Amino acid sequence: MRFFIPQDTTALACGAEAAAHALQAAGIEPVRNGSRGMFWLEPLLEVETEQGRLGFGPVSSKDIPSILDALEADASAHSLYLGDVEKIAYLASQQRLTYARAGLGDPVCLDNYQTLKGFKGLKNALSLTGQQIVDQVKDSGLRGRGGAAFPAGIKWQTVLNCDSDQKYIVCNADEGDSGTFADRLVMEADPYQLIEGMTIAGLAVGATQGYIYLRSEYPVAHKLLNIAIERAVEANFLGENIQGSGQTFHLEVRLGAGAYICGEETSLLESLEGKRGMVRAKPPLPAIEGLFGKPTVVNNVLTLAAISTILEQGAETYQNFGMGRSRGTLAIQLAGNIKRGGLIELAFGVTLREVVEDYGQGTYSGRPIRAIQVGGPLGAFLPESQWDTPMDYEAFAAIKAMIGHGGIVVFDDTADMAAQARFAMEFCVVESCGKCTPCRIGSVRGVEVIDRIVANEDRDNNLILLHDLCDTMELGSLCAMGGMTPFPVRSALAHFINDFTGEGKGDN
Amino acid sequence: MGISQNEQQSISDLVDQYKDLPGALLPLLHAIQGEVGYVPDSAVATIALGLNLSRAEVHGVVSFYHDFKTHPVGRNTVQICRAEACQAMGSRELEAHAKAALGIDYHETTADGNITLEPVYCLGNCACSPSVRVNDDIVARVDSARFNELVANLGGSQ
Ligand SMILES: Cc1cc2nc3c(=O)[nH]c(=O)nc-3n(C[C@H](O)[C@H](O)[C@H](O)COP(=O)(O)O)c2cc1C
Ligand code: SF4
Ligand code: FES
Numbered sequence: 300m301r302f303f304i305p306q307d308t309t310a311l312a313c314g315a316e317a318a319a320h321a322l323q324a325a326g327i328e329p330v331r332n333g334s335r336g337m338f339w340l341e342p343l344l345e346v347e348t349e350q351g352r353l354g355f356g357p358v359s360s361k362d363i364p365s366i367l368d369a370l371e372a373d374a375s376a377h378s379l380y381l382g383d384v385e386k387i388a389y390l391a392s393q394q395r396l397t398y399a400r401a402g403l404g405d406p407v408c409l410d411n412y413q414t415l416k417g418f419k420g421l422k423n424a425l426s427l428t429g430q431q432i433v434d435q436v437k438d439s440g441l442r443g444r445g446g447a448a449f450p451a452g453i454k455w456q457t458v459l460n461c462d463s464d465q466k467y468i469v470c471n472a473d474e475g476d477s478g479t480f481a482d483r484l485v486m487e488a489d490p491y492q493l494i495e496g497m498t499i500a501g502l503a504v505g506a507t508q509g510y511i512y513l514r515s516e517y518p519v520a521h522k523l524l525n526i527a528i529e530r531a532v533e534a535n536f537l538g539e540n541i542q543g544s545g546q547t548f549h550l551e552v553r554l555g556a557g558a559y560i561c562g563e564e565t566s567l568l569e570s571l572e573g574k575r576g577m578v579r580a581k582p583p584l585p586a587i588e589g590l591f592g593k594p595t596v597v598n599n600v601l602t603l604a605a606i607s608t609i610l611e612q613g614a615e616t617y618q619n620f621g622m623g624r625s626r627g628t629l630a631i632q633l634a635g636n637i638k639r640g641g642l643i644e645l646a647f648g649v650t651l652r653e654v655v656e657d658y659g660q661g662t663y664s665g666r667p668i669r670a671i672q673v674g675g676p677l678g679a680f681l682p683e684s685q686w687d688t689p690m691d692y693e694a695f696a697a698i699k700a701m702i703g704h705g706g707i708v709v710f711d712d713t714a715d716m717a718a719q720a721r722f723a724m725e726f727c728v729v730e731s732c733g734k735c736t737p738c739r740i741g742s743v744r745g746v747e748v749i750d751r752i753v754a755n756e757d758r759d760n761n762l763i764l765l766h767d768l769c770d771t772m773e774l775g776s777l778c779a780m781g782g783m784t785p786f787p788v789r790s791a792l793a794h795f796i797n798d799f800t801g802e803g804k805g806d807n
Numbered sequence: 808m809g810i811s812q813n814e815q816q817s818i819s820d821l822v823d824q825y826k827d828l829p830g831a832l833l834p835l836l837h838a839i840q841g842e843v844g845y846v847p848d849s850a851v852a853t854i855a856l857g858l859n860l861s862r863a864e865v866h867g868v869v870s871f872y873h874d875f876k877t878h879p880v881g882r883n884t885v886q887i888c889r890a891e892a893c894q895a896m897g898s899r900e901l902e903a904h905a906k907a908a909l910g911i912d913y914h915e916t917t918a919d920g921n922i923t924l925e926p927v928y929c930l931g932n933c934a935c936s937p938s939v940r941v942n943d944d945i946v947a948r949v950d951s952a953r954f955n956e957l958v959a960n961l962g963g964s965q
Contacts, residue, residue, distance in 0.1 A: 478891060573868070575868055576871060709895060
């Protein structure tokens with residue numbers, strides 16, 4: 300009987316290490332798998348049996364003896380018994396492509412990865428020309444998952460077309476948005492998939508060096524990525540003459556240093572070059588003049604991970620998922636005040652309400668949901684009237700909201716939306732790169748003006764001033780940091796004005 | 808602020824080790840901070856010389872990033888997540904409690920040199936918030952009582 304206890308950040312944060320020790324004390328060496336992404340069940344103990352992988356969770360070390368006893372007698376009698384993990388509706392109803400392997404085994408075990416169809420995409424890619432790979436990516440309809448949703452194939456074509464002695468593949472693993480952990484889960488539960496996707500990208504555009512720019516807030520991902528890269532090099536899936544193909548791709552992880560703006564791709568490149576993370580004006584596009592001035596593909600972790608699936612299963616299979624111009628699957632991350640938070644991979648088109656009510660089962664506190672912020676700190680706060688919007692890039696843009704990286708943060712009815720609007724401005728103060736005045740100074744003024752509105756100092760005029768300030772930031776900022784900080788602020792004003800004026804909780 | 812000869816030596820060694828790496832500065836600063844605990848003033852000159860940069864450029868980079876410290880910090884670093892998903896689960900109360908319990912504000916160190924308190928904006932544990940990072944361990948669902956336990960585990964004179 301094999302036992303599994305995850306080693307991902309959230310499982311560890313919930314006490315997985317102690318549970319693993321308790322198993323060891325009973326003479327059982329558990330496999331340290333990745334998480335399935337059902338975080339409300341972490342630490343989730345899985346036991347491989349003839350009836351499938353039986354789950355128990357969330358477990359603590361003191362539950363281990365009674366679970367072991369129950370396994371001898373009647374497992375289903377245990378209070379933490381969950382049955383066959385793969386039949387849990389939360390997981391069973393998902394359309395998992397990127398996360399198909401997550402949680403199945405030891406994330407850094409190469410044999411496990413290959414048994415589960417790993418490196419098939421790479422092997423296919425090795426028999427294709429760069430142009431053929433790029434064509435597959437174009438045909439898949441894949442759009443960047445980092446937030447801006449730019450078609451990946453078009454970006455790659457630009458880099459492929461550049462004539463240069465050196466090109467780079469840069470993976471954006473800065474994942475700074477609150478409420479997001481999809482990149483982290485890929486890196487911690489299935490890191491070879493990212494390595495494979497980046498290698499394919501290198502083959503496609505003719506780049507021999509890749510960097511993963513990883514935020515320093517992810518120590519577990521850092522450790523696992525480094526182990527995975529080392530093993531991939533040893534097995535010749537990275538390095539010179541990959542699998543005897545004559546092709547070369549080197550990969551290195553570089554740590555960020557706690558700056559949200561370094562998730563913006565040009566700031567990220569500056570940072571990789573060893574400079575302050577100041578946003579660059581575009582053009583030139585990074586695809587043409589990127590890292591060290593060379594043509595560079597910058598893609599999010601999920602975009603690059605999806606490449607492995609596309610090259611393994613074919614562009615058509617991938618693009619059969621989704622709606623409209625949003626093809627493939629979306630990694631929805633359900634977070635904040637939610638009963639069942641976690642990773643939900645579904646084709647585009649599910650509504651926000653379905654996600655928070657059916658999957659999330661409402662708030663953790665048990666109180667009514669009041670507002671939902673989608674797409675990170677620059678995303679709007681959505682009131683109930685907007686929860687039936689399907690999760691699709693265009694449908695969200697139409698209501699002045701964004702899918703972004705797919706993070707959903709739920710607030711219950713105790714949330715103070717004026718305080719949230721103030722925080723949006725404050726975050727911009729802390730994280731602005733400082734290049735443009737509307738962002739750098741406007742956000743400081745924004746905090747002050749919101750304070751005056753709440754304190755009822757000349758409220759009407761200050762409300763007008765706040766809108767003017769938002770206009771200035773939206774129009775006069777070089778990047779979305781300054782340009783979209785007004786979105787959460789304005790949505791809070793539009794839908795939750797009473798929180799600013801202290802007139803009760805009647806939302807619009 | 809003085810640093811020991813040993814520290815100065817290891818800074819010089821690290822500069823030698825990293826100076827030919829493309830985009831060496833951030834990895835080097837992380838390495839120095841890992842060794843010395845912070846990036847001392849005297850290191851800036853050594854780095855500038857080794858990487859062929861001006862001191863102002865090195866200083867500019869050190870000051871741009873929240874991670875890099877220019878002064879000694881406590882033996883332990885405790886970070887409280889201030890971002891939205893944690894706010895939705897009570898991180899504002901948690902941070903108030905933490906500051907009161909430790910008697911310090913953010914970016915400060917307890918008098919016994921044991922704990923430095925820092926804000927952080929998301930630890931990727933947003934489905935089980937509020938989140939706290941104690942050195943390299945991330946902890947989920949931290950309320951005041953759990954915070955007190957975490958701090959007690961770090962010892963110190965409180
Ligand atoms: C303020 C700001 C922060 C961003 N943060 C991230 C991030 O953390 N991760 C990410 O992949 N993209 C982030 N982006 C988007 C990147 O600039 C870029 O569009 C992306 O890395 C391109 O990859 P993709 O096409 O695969 O999405 C951010 C953009 C802005 C303006
Ligand atoms: S909008 Fe803000 S973060 Fe973006 S470039 Fe301007 S100052 Fe920098
Ligand atoms: S918002 Fe606190 S861990 Fe993500």
